[in-house]
Amino acid sequence: MIKPRTPPGVMELLPPDQIAFQRMLDVIRRNYERFGFLPVETPVMELSEVLLTKSGGETERQVYFVQSTGALAKSAEAGSPDGVPELALRFDLTVPLARYVAEHEHDLAFPFRRYQMQRVYRGERAQRGRFREFYQCDIDVIGKDALSVRFDAEIPAVIHSVFSELDIGAFTIQMNNRKLMRGFFEAQGVADGELQALVLREVDKLDKRGEDYVRETLTGEGFNLAADAVDRIMAFVKVRSTSHADALAQLAALGDHEALREGVAELREVLELVRAMGVPESHYALNFSIARGLDYYTGTVYETTLNDYPQIGSICSGGRYENLASHYTKSKLPGVGISIGLTRLFWQLREAGLLGNAAGSTVQVLVTQMDAAHLPHCLSVAGDLRRAGFNTEVVMEAGKLAKQFKYADRAGIRFVIVLGEDEIANGTVTVKDLRREDQFTIDRHELVSALRVELAQAEALQGTHA
Amino acid sequence: MIKPRTPPGVMELLPPDQIAFQRMLDVIRRNYERFGFLPVETPVMELSEVLLTKSGGETERQVYFVQSTGALAKSAEAGSPDGVPELALRFDLTVPLARYVAEHEHDLAFPFRRYQMQRVYRGERAQRGRFREFYQCDIDVIGKDALSVRFDAEIPAVIHSVFSELDIGAFTIQMNNRKLMRGFFEAQGVADGELQALVLREVDKLDKRGEDYVRETLTGEGFNLAADAVDRIMAFVKVRSTSHADALAQLAALGDHEALREGVAELREVLELVRAMGVPESHYALNFSIARGLDYYTGTVYETTLNDYPQIGSICSGGRYENLASHYTKSKLPGVGISIGLTRLFWQLREAGLLGNAAGSTVQVLVTQMDAAHLPHCLSVAGDLRRAGFNTEVVMEAGKLAKQFKYADRAGIRFVIVLGEDEIANGTVTVKDLRREDQFTIDRHELVSALRVELAQAEALQGTHA
Numbered sequence: 001m002i003k004p005r006t007p008p009g010v011m012e013l014l015p016p017d018q019i020a021f022q023r024m025l026d027v028i029r030r031n032y033e034r035f036g037f038l039p040v041e042t043p044v045m046e047l048s049e050v051l052l053t054k055s056g057g058e059t060e061r062q063v064y065f066v067q068s069t070g071a072l073a074k075s076a077e078a079g080s081p082d083g084v085p086e087l088a089l090r091f092d093l094t095v096p097l098a099r100y101v102a103e104h105e106h107d108l109a110f111p112f113r114r115y116q117m118q119r120v121y122r123g124e125r126a127q128r129g130r131f132r133e134f135y136q137c138d139i140d141v142i143g144k145d146a147l148s149v150r151f152d153a154e155i156p157a158v159i160h161s162v163f164s165e166l167d168i169g170a171f172t173i174q175m176n177n178r179k180l181m182r183g184f185f186e187a188q189g190v191a192d193g194e195l196q197a198l199v200l201r202e203v204d205k206l207d208k209r210g211e212d213y214v215r216e217t218l219t220g221e222g223f224n225l226a227a228d229a230v231d232r233i234m235a236f237v238k239v240r241s242t243s244h245a246d247a248l249a250q251l252a253a254l255g256d257h258e259a260l261r262e263g264v265a266e267l268r269e270v271l272e273l274v275r276a277m278g279v280p281e282s283h284y285a286l287n288f289s290i291a292r293g294l295d296y297y298t299g300t301v302y303e304t305t306l307n308d309y310p311q312i313g314s315i316c317s318g319g320r321y322e323n324l325a326s327h328y329t330k331s332k333l334p335g336v337g338i339s340i341g342l343t344r345l346f347w348q349l350r351e352a353g354l355l356g357n358a359a360g361s362t363v364q365v366l367v368t369q370m371d372a373a374h375l376p377h378c379l380s381v382a383g384d385l386r387r388a389g390f391n392t393e394v395v396m397e398a399g400k401l402a403k404q405f406k407y408a409d410r411a412g413i414r415f416v417i418v419l420g421e422d423e424i425a426n427g428t429v430t431v432k433d434l435r436r437e438d439q440f441t442i443d444r445h446e447l448v449s450a451l452r453v454e455l456a457q458a459e460a461l462q463g464t465h466a
Numbered sequence: 467m468i469k470p471r472t473p474p475g476v477m478e479l480l481p482p483d484q485i486a487f488q489r490m491l492d493v494i495r496r497n498y499e500r501f502g503f504l505p506v507e508t509p510v511m512e513l514s515e516v517l518l519t520k521s522g523g524e525t526e527r528q529v530y531f532v533q534s535t536g537a538l539a540k541s542a543e544a545g546s547p548d549g550v551p552e553l554a555l556r557f558d559l560t561v562p563l564a565r566y567v568a569e570h571e572h573d574l575a576f577p578f579r580r581y582q583m584q585r586v587y588r589g590e591r592a593q594r595g596r597f598r599e600f601y602q603c604d605i606d607v608i609g610k611d612a613l614s615v616r617f618d619a620e621i622p623a624v625i626h627s628v629f630s631e632l633d634i635g636a637f638t639i640q641m642n643n644r645k646l647m648r649g650f651f652e653a654q655g656v657a658d659g660e661l662q663a664l665v666l667r668e669v670d671k672l673d674k675r676g677e678d679y680v681r682e683t684l685t686g687e688g689f690n691l692a693a694d695a696v697d698r699i700m701a702f703v704k705v706r707s708t709s710h711a712d713a714l715a716q717l718a719a720l721g722d723h724e725a726l727r728e729g730v731a732e733l734r735e736v737l738e739l740v741r742a743m744g745v746p747e748s749h750y751a752l753n754f755s756i757a758r759g760l761d762y763y764t765g766t767v768y769e770t771t772l773n774d775y776p777q778i779g780s781i782c783s784g785g786r787y788e789n790l791a792s793h794y795t796k797s798k799l800p801g802v803g804i805s806i807g808l809t810r811l812f813w814q815l816r817e818a819g820l821l822g823n824a825a826g827s828t829v830q831v832l833v834t835q836m837d838a839a840h841l842p843h844c845l846s847v848a849g850d851l852r853r854a855g856f857n858t859e860v861v862m863e864a865g866k867l868a869k870q871f872k873y874a875d876r877a878g879i880r881f882v883i884v885l886g887e888d889e890i891a892n893g894t895v896t897v898k899d900l901r902r903e904d905q906f907t908i909d910r911h912e913l914v915s916a917l918r919v920e921l922a923q924a925e926a927l928q929g930t931h932a
Contacts (some may be wrong), residue, residue: 014573046473
């Protein structure tokens with residue numbers, strides 16, 4: 001007998017949680033499609049040579065390699081595993097996107113808008129809340145040769161749409177621009193990119209170590225920055241706009257330095273179009289401390305935080321990049337995109353008690369069975385319900401009604417149909433609404449329309465609460 | 467520069483095909499949920515020790531093993547890979563189901579009805595139409611200690627519902643029963659299970675090698691069966707019922723042998739309940755030649771074939787098994803289930819030209835842009851459409867209308883919105899219906915309701931064709 005268990009670092013859910021998770025996936029997908037993004041799926045296994053183009057480093061150490069029994073035996077025969085196995089599991093959806101776009105370049109229409117929602121794999125150290133297998137839900141728009149900054153404005157509109165419907169509390173989409181940051185640091189005499197990154201890393205410690213510590217470090221021996229430059233840097237990274245007008249004012253307040261001009265112009269255009277797309281100004285803000293992948297992003301960058309749960313960190317991040325697929329094609333493919341790490345987000349929401357439990361089952365109706373002789377009748381009623389689109393389960397083995405009610409209640413099934421001798425004789429059905437603790441008996445032929453009314457009312461009520 | 471390419475044996479799709487594939491997944495999932503099955507997802511990686519409980523053989527040779535960079539380095543240091551790596555990719559959804567049910571036994575309600583639609587991995591020899599990564603879409607009902615044969619009758623109802631909505635042509639759900647087969651062979655003097663399997667393997671060659679060949683083999687030296695027994699076997703495996711009444715008659719015609727009784731009773735009950743569930747008798751039949759996994763299935767077995775494309779083989783198969791998880795738990799867990807191998811099915815339908823191309827894009831509306839100054843207005847109209855639930859793409863860079871129309875047409879987007887100077891001044895929009903080659907100009911505030919009517923009409927029309 002072998003103990004049934006999963007490997008560490010994976011999230012496996014019982015059906016009620018799986019239903020909640022699936023609903024989140026559905027909401028994200030529906031909103032991605034609503035903004036015109038097209039579905040793509042790529043294989044979980046890529047050729048190692050194709051996947052691991054980037055020069056070693058952190059990412060490569062976390063890769064999972066794949067070998068068939070045959071390949072494994074061959075490498076064992078050779079005495080030792082010779083180098084890197086042929087196949088590896090993807091560790092994000094960005095490298096597969098680059099490979100996909102480069103491979104199918106001539107079959108795609110640009111700007112190419114794709115969404116992809118699949119699992120990725122990282123050999124992370126096992127740790128609470130860290131996953132080795134997790135869902136990423138990505139959108140990207142890829143241009144050929146060029147991609148207008150206007151596309152950067154669609155991204156916050158998608159984020160707003162997704163998280164409004166997910167209904168997990170107030171959130172703010174925080175924006176910055178890498179060109180603006182670079183220009184600002186240049187204006188402060190920090191022109192070197194690597195030095196900028198080091199300064200930003202120190203600035204990132206503001207919350208944890210306090211202002212004095214960071215100031216001392218930056219004016220101290222390692223950095224030797226002038227005190228007034230450090231003051232300006234500290235003031236800059238603390239900028240958070242409080243409204244649309246304030247965001248524009250904050251940009252204007254930066255002045256008309258040559259080095260800042262492009263970044264300011266881009267952010268201004270993005271802000272104006274975000275407003276034109278109907279995103280409420282309460283839901284977006286400038287945040288000049290947001291840097292993100294310094295070696296990758298080149299323009300607008302995004303993070304999204306839950307207003308009441310800042311400790312969860314960014315729940316949706318991304319930005320603009322210069323060239324998606326330089327390892328695979330000579331074509332220049334600039335893009336902009338975001339990613340939602342849904343497995344981790346789901347786990348965090350559940351830990352924070354933010355998932356609620358009102359979701360209920362995917363099953364909407366349970367048809368009970370009091371007597372084995374009634375089964376054909378029960379099945380026929382269930383057939384009516386299914387053809388009308390209701391998710392319906394039939395109790396296949398007759399038994400005590402109380403037990404069947406209890407099962408429905410525990411499973412989160414809202415409606416229970418009772419078909420006793422009387423109902424069958426009279427051509428009626430009794431409907432028990434477990435949520436409203438109510439019941440009524442109607443003509444069998446009115447069942448479908450009655451349930452439709454009940455569900456429409458319930459949905460309207462939910463809409464009011466949202 | 468690295469050549470962008472996928473490993474052999476995977477199916478990667480361009481967006482139009484991916485949309486068609488996703489729609490098939492959605493139909494299957496919707497129907498699985500309609501019959502009360504609950505979603506489960508399991509990790510793609512399982513512990514090898516847990517996954518590979520079965521004694522070696524074919525399956526094990528086709529397994530993909532997984533090692534993180536760290537594990538790989540450690541096994542290299544050790545001089546040679548020591549035995550089997552810790553992790554492996556699942557090769558079906560049945561073993562993970564067994565592990566899941568055994569692991570979570572005390573948190574699940576039995577009978578446990580689950581569906582699972584995920585990819586599985588097999589190190590098959592690369593070959594046209596054979597995949598190393600493919601979707602399986604499974605349902606199973608698992609009982610604790612016992613599971614009534616009535617559950618076997620729900621399965622054909624689900625199959626009928628799925629393939630009716632998939633709308634890929636006429637199909638027949640073919641049923642048999644392993645107890646009946648065993649009993650029949652016993653009555654012919656072939657009592658030994660292994661011998662039965664060998665006889666069946668010969669009988670399986672009927673189509674390819676012809677009746678004479680099979681008859682000679684079975685009466686010949688290896689088998690030494692009596693000529694009249696062989697006659698009866700040949701007649702038996704040729705039984706195909708042509709209607710519900712004929713199916714019952716075929717069962718009755720088998721006579722009242724003790725050895726056949728249980729199988730006949732089970733098939734009869736299943737047939738009666740399948741009819742009670744509203745499956746048309748044109749869609750199910752007895753087929754006494756269907757054997758399937760002889761070492762696994764113990765009662766009802768199912769195959770489903772497309773009437774006009776028998777060469778595609780079974781598109782949905784499964785059956786009843788005695789005990790799901792004997793490797794993981796002492797509990798007896800009988801079950802019944804089916805699997806659709808969607809990747810292969812999709813590939814075959816596409817090869818046979820059965821996919822059609824009427825699906826179109828997930829994008830329903832394209833909002834064009836004639837002048838960069840109009841963009842905020844375009845975005846605002848698009849916002850209205852999206853809030854009303856339409857999947858809407860906006861052309862973000864103004865340009866020639868003809869080019870934008872061409873793009874919509876190629877992409878399969880049905881409605882194009884034109885917003886020229888006149889429309890913007892008058893508060894109207896012009897809608898071009900590319901499918902009906904029609905256009906009309908209406909008040910902007912009537913746009914949403916007008917498109918709803920158009921789409922409802924289109925859907926009603928499609929319903930008529932189906």
